[in-house]
Amino acid sequence: MAEVIMNAEIVKPENLVYKRTELLTPRTLHYCPGCGHGTTHRIIMEVIEEMGIQSQTIGIAPVGCSVLAYDYMDIDMQEAAHGRAPALATAVKRLNPGKFVFTYQGDGDLAAIGTAETIHACNRGENIVIIFINNGIYGMTGGQMAPTTLEGMKTATCPYGRDIAMMGNPLKITELVAQLPGTLYVTRQAVHTPAAVRRTKKAIRKAFENTKLNKGLSFVEIVSNCNSGWKMTPRQANDWMVENMFPFYPLGDIKVNE
Amino acid sequence: MRELKLMKGNEAFAEAAIRAGADGYFGYPITPQSEVMEYLMAQKPHERTGMIVLQAESEIAAINMVYGGAATGKRVMTSSSSPGISLKQEGISYIAGAELPCLILNAVRGGPGLGTIQPSQSDYFQSTKGGGHGDYRLLVLAPSSVQEMADFARLGFDLAFKYRNPVLVLSDGAIGQMMEKVELDPQRPRFTDEEIKKNTPWATTGKTSDREHNIVTSLDLESTRMEKHNLDLQAKYRLMEEQEVRYEEISCDDAEYIFVAYGTSARICQKAIQLARAEGIKVGLLRPITLFPFPKKILNKLAKKTKGMLVVEMSAGQMVEDVRLAVECQVKVEYFGRYGGIIPSPDEVVAALKKQIIGG
Numbered sequence: 001m002a003e004v005i006m007n008a009e010i011v012k013p014e015n016l017v018y019k020r021t022e023l024l025t026p027r028t029l030h031y032c033p034g035c036g037h038g039t040t041h042r043i044i045m046e047v048i049e050e051m052g053i054q055s056q057t058i059g060i061a062p063v064g065c066s067v068l069a070y071d072y073m074d075i076d077m078q079e080a081a082h083g084r085a086p087a088l089a090t091a092v093k094r095l096n097p098g099k100f101v102f103t104y105q106g107d108g109d110l111a112a113i114g115t116a117e118t119i120h121a122c123n124r125g126e127n128i129v130i131i132f133i134n135n136g137i138y139g140m141t142g143g144q145m146a147p148t149t150l151e152g153m154k155t156a157t158c159p160y161g162r163d164i165a166m167m168g169n170p171l172k173i174t175e176l177v178a179q180l181p182g183t184l185y186v187t188r189q190a191v192h193t194p195a196a197v198r199r200t201k202k203a204i205r206k207a208f209e210n211t212k213l214n215k216g217l218s219f220v221e222i223v224s225n226c227n228s229g230w231k232m233t234p235r236q237a238n239d240w241m242v243e244n245m246f247p248f249y250p251l252g253d254i255k256v257n258e
Numbered sequence: 259m260r261e262l263k264l265m266k267g268n269e270a271f272a273e274a275a276i277r278a279g280a281d282g283y284f285g286y287p288i289t290p291q292s293e294v295m296e297y298l299m300a301q302k303p304h305e306r307t308g309m310i311v312l313q314a315e316s317e318i319a320a321i322n323m324v325y326g327g328a329a330t331g332k333r334v335m336t337s338s339s340s341p342g343i344s345l346k347q348e349g350i351s352y353i354a355g356a357e358l359p360c361l362i363l364n365a366v367r368g369g370p371g372l373g374t375i376q377p378s379q380s381d382y383f384q385s386t387k388g389g390g391h392g393d394y395r396l397l398v399l400a401p402s403s404v405q406e407m408a409d410f411a412r413l414g415f416d417l418a419f420k421y422r423n424p425v426l427v428l429s430d431g432a433i434g435q436m437m438e439k440v441e442l443d444p445q446r447p448r449f450t451d452e453e454i455k456k457n458t459p460w461a462t463t464g465k466t467s468d469r470e471h472n473i474v475t476s477l478d479l480e481s482t483r484m485e486k487h488n489l490d491l492q493a494k495y496r497l498m499e500e501q502e503v504r505y506e507e508i509s510c511d512d513a514e515y516i517f518v519a520y521g522t523s524a525r526i527c528q529k530a531i532q533l534a535r536a537e538g539i540k541v542g543l544l545r546p547i548t549l550f551p552f553p554k555k556i557l558n559k560l561a562k563k564t565k566g567m568l569v570v571e572m573s574a575g576q577m578v579e580d581v582r583l584a585v586e587c588q589v590k591v592e593y594f595g596r597y598g599g600i601i602p603s604p605d606e607v608v609a610a611l612k613k614q615i616i617g618g
Contacts, residue, residue, distance in 0.1 A: 025471075055464040058330070061475075070473045076462035078329045079475030080322065081352050087319040088326030091334070092462075094310045095282050095327045099464060117322070120315035 023049045023074045030068060034234020036224030037066050039191040040133060043201045044104070045073055047208055057100040058092050060085040064106035065139040065226075083114025086121035089128045100211050102129035108138045111147040111173040118173065125182030125216040129207045132174065132219065134249065135226040143229035147171040150248055155229070170248065174221040178255040184216035186255040190223045190246075192238045203253075215257070223249050260441035267407040268293035268434040270442070271337070271363060271427070274408035276303045278415050279446040280361075281332035282310040284323035286342060289375045290431030291365035294337040307448055317342040321349030321362075328358035329474040331454035331461030333415050337363035339431075340381050341372060343389075350424055351390030355476030357491075359418035359425075361411065362396075366430045368599035376599025377430035377522055382576035385428050386550040393488055395495045396426040397502060398549040400520040404438035406547075412443060417502065419457070421494055428549060430572070432522045432601065495551075504547035505556055509535070513542030515615055516560050518581050519570040520546045522601060527570050529604035534611060541611060549577070554584035561588040566615035570607055571595040590615060 020026070023045035031037045048057050054075055061069040063082035070077035080088045085103035093101040110118050110132050121128065137155055138144040144157040148170050152161040162170070178186040185207060189200040200222060207218035223245050227237035265273065272294045275283070280303075285295045295313060303309035314320035320336050327334035338346060343364045353360055364385065368378035385398050397417050399410045407429060414425040454461055465471040478484045506524075509531055510516065517527040524545040534541045544560060544567075546553050561567070566589050569578040578593040585591050594610035596602040 055466045058462050058464060060326070067477065070471075070475065074465065074471050076465045076472045077474070078326060078462055079356075079473070079477055080325070081348055084318070084322035084325075084349070087314070087322035088329070090312070090319075091282060091284060091310075091323035091325075091327035092330055094312060095332045095334070096330055096463075116315055117319050120319065 021045045021049060023054060025072055025074050027071050029072060031065065032228045034225065034227045034237060035065070036135070036191045036222060037133065039197060040131070040200070040222055040224070041069065041072050043191070043197065043204055044102070044131065047201065047205045048075065051205070051208060053100050053208070056098065057102070058096070060088045060092070060101070060103040062103070062105040062109040064109050066104055066106060066133065067140065069104050083109050083112070084117055085109065086114065086117040086126070086128070086130065090121050090124070090126045093126060093128050100129070100208055102131060102208070104131045105133070106139070107132070107134045107136065107146045107148040111171050115173070119177065119180070122177040122217050122219065123180045123182045127211055127214050128217055129211065130217065130219045131204070132221040133224050134221055135224045135229070136170070136245065137226045137229040139226045139229045143226070147173070148249075150244060172249070174219065174254060177219055182216050183219055183255060184213070184257045185210055185218040187219070187253045188221040188223060188249060188251050190241075190251055192225070192241060221249070223251065260443060262439060262441055264437055265404060265440050266293055266435055266437050267401070267404045267429065268365065269297045270404045270408040270440045271411050272297040273301070273442060274411035275335055275361070276301065276307060276309060277443050277445050278412035279307070279333055279448045280309050280335055280415065281448055282312070282327045282334040283336065284312050284314050284320040284327070284334065285336050286314050286317045286320050286338065288339045288342045290367060291337050291339050291363060291434055293434070294363065307445070309448070317345035318349065321346040321353070324360045325349055325353050325356070325358060328353065328360045329356070329462050331449065331458035331463060333449065335361035335363070337365070339365045340367050340369050340378070343381065343384070347390035350396070351392050351394065352476045353424050354394035354396070355392060356474050357422040358474065359415075359422055361414045361418055361425055361427070363427045363429060365434045366428065368597060374599035375431060377432040377572065377601060378597060378599055379430065379521060379523060379572040380574070380576070380597055381428070382549065382571070382573055385426055386552070386580070394491060395498070395550050396424050397421065397498055397551075398426045398428050400428045400547060400549050401433055402521050402524045402545065403433070404436065404440045407433060408440050408442055421498060423494065428521065430522055499551040502548055503551045503553050503555070505553040506545040506547060507556070508543040508545065510542035510544065510560060513540050514565050515539065515541040515611060516564050516567045517541060517543045517570055517607070517611070518546070518557065518567055518577070519543065520549060520577070523570045523572055526602055526604055526607060530607035530611070533604055534608050539611070539616065552580050552584065557581060557584040558586060558588070561585040564589060566590040566592070568607075568611050568615050569593045570602065572601060573597050
């Protein structure tokens, strides 16, 4: 009890150094502890808040763990069918050219079922932002193999590890879209350390700022963990991600046009 | 003043859509309706009215562009033909679930599968019973002339917004490709931002401080709320059944027999009526204009004063099921049709009437 009283003395407005971002709703996130979605949601909302574009921004949620992103982001949002977010975003932006439009998609959504929508929105140079969360697994449906699952990685549908001969190669879709003339900015980031969070925020800010240039699509991949799906503790998952995911999905800018 | 022009059905549909104040068209080429996008692109509606026309990478992308655009309160549309409409079913189900207004044209071709490019009416079940997954209905308009192709573009948009529901115009290659004179409405302005905010307050136009954030979704993981949503949808469909039934009666006043047919088949039946009446057979035509809601009451009424009905369809017999349900066994209801891209001849129709209804 003594500790509680002491905390009450400390928790005063003048001592506040960290709080919920205004543009995140008060709803409790449904994400697993240690998951990167919550951090990424916060970064996006911070950027929108700092740019003062809440009333000009329309977000598109995917199908996957972040299907309910619209419950947490206090902006107008649409829920897309699995993989179709870039198609929705295309029309939203074309019909509302003054708006900031972004999609938030996982690896199954963006790089498997929505490959065509992703590639063609990038290739047309739609003036939108795509935020791509790559954790190499289907989290929501219970941990099945994703297009980005690494070789040898175990999931519910490759319980003995991904066998390239049988199941094909993990897809580096971010490198792929960087080849397309319609993409302006393509980068790969992470949110597992404070430094990584700062770099990701800078990248997302740049992506949203790019919308004003009207010169093409900005694509931000965030390599993240899925500790539940990977069957690890959050700490183990982050360490495993650094050791195994980053060598195959190296962090940093892939394409920066002005 | 309406402007008089000679146009193909598909072109009339496209022109009328521009004039109805459409904001966006998203499509993918497929015979026999490619003229819709070709005409729109040639017209540069972006310069005429600011309307956006975009050729998508697939029918799937096109219908999801329609979802995205409709969710911002815009008048948006797509068009396709049977195999492409099958691809769109996922998106149509989401649009119906999220209660978004939009206009869809299906220029039906013979199926199943890749089928043929010739006209058909074999997508009746898909069009009127839902089509994709879940309990939903489209409001279905069946034009039988180039004039109606034009009229139903505007009517379709208006009904779509009235009910926040997708409206399907069910046509075929014959109606779409034939040229007829058509009277076109004058240009109606596109919605202004203010009108969108006022008329579609649910639209995702950007959250402002005077309201909660708008979410357009077909998802609700709480099943009691999802049941309530479904009950609301069903109530909307019942309201359409009360308010939106449309049909045309031709030579029904003294008729002893009735043809029931829509679209191209109805045109064939009009000629068949002339041939039959020249032989002294008193036959009329009930032409459903809305296929959902279906004109049940008038069919039930006509059954009370006639001796039999022949349902003429370019399918293996789909609408005949709805006619039989409406007629409630009061008179004999038989089906006659050609399909796989074949249009029946008026002589065939008269012969079927004699054999299956009068002589049967």
